[in-house]
Amino acid sequence: MIRLPIAAVSISYAEKPVVTGFLHGRQDEIMNKEYHIGIDIGSTCAKLAVLDENQNLIFKSVQPTGWSSVDTAESIRQKLLDEGIDAEQASCVATGYGRISVPYADKMITEITCHARGAMWLHGGSELVVIDIGGQDTKIIRIEDGRVKDFVMNDKCSAGTGRFLEVMANTMALRPDEICELARQGGGTAISSMCTVFAESEVISLIGQGEKKENIAFAVVESIVNKVVSQSSRLDVRGAAVCLTGGLCECAYLRENLSEKLGCEVQAKPEGRFAGAVGAALSL
DSSP, X not given: OOOOOOOOOOOOTTOOOEEEESOTTOHHHXXXXXXXXXXXXOSSEEEEEEEOTTXXXXXXXXXXXXXXXXXXXXXXXXXXXXXXXXXXXXXEEEESTTGGGOTTOSEEOOHHHHXXXXXXXXXXXXXEEEEEEOSSOEEEEEEETTEEEEEEEEOSOOTTSHHHHHXXXXXXXXXXXXXXXXXXXXXXXXXXXXXXXXXXXXXXXXXXXXXXXXXXXXXXXXHHHHHHHHHHTTSOOTTSOEEEEETTTTOHHXXXXXXXXXXXXXXXXXXXXXXXXXXXXXXX
């Protein structure tokens, strides 16, 4: 299968909308083609992926979900129209927390199924363990023979998620990606609390004590990794190919740390945050 090259996207959760692809300016050429649209409206960001009839990813975008998933869905519909695609005429599947807010979707599918399909498309193979670190939850999915065999999901607490990193970054007046880079230079500091609220208090206390930023950043990333590793222990990941998806998949230091603690290489692709949207598009 030939896949078109696609650009990397920043991992910041507070970013401006990002649109990349090959459709802009080609409305006359594309109006009559068959497209498969996948929309993943998460708690923090909404991702859009458009596949052509050969399952090539030809367009993608990400934007903050904002306070209204309904408004986000309408914004995505308009974005598609700007590219010459009528979402109500094309095939469309919605997933994520806000999937019920997409009135033009042909069907809605759970995140577990969509992330599994998207990860297999991205990484190839039918035997995978997918670690998806989202805005408000972390999903670990074991795939065997191309099907979801088992999964665990942390959806009761934001510890070990993108939201945890964002809160700590805001407290430290940094961007999430800056924390990941600083963490590589730090060490010797730990955050004992898994709870985001109490962990934030610990970070504020460390700042007040004059602790170096890189050491606090190290403690933040270490806390996320330890939470994910603890969650992974509930599934047998030994000997499996492991991949990282979600907004933190481009944080190289976090992935390296996770690989070391799991005892296996954790793979990641720049477009990994679109796994859910791609998986939704593949479900048509």
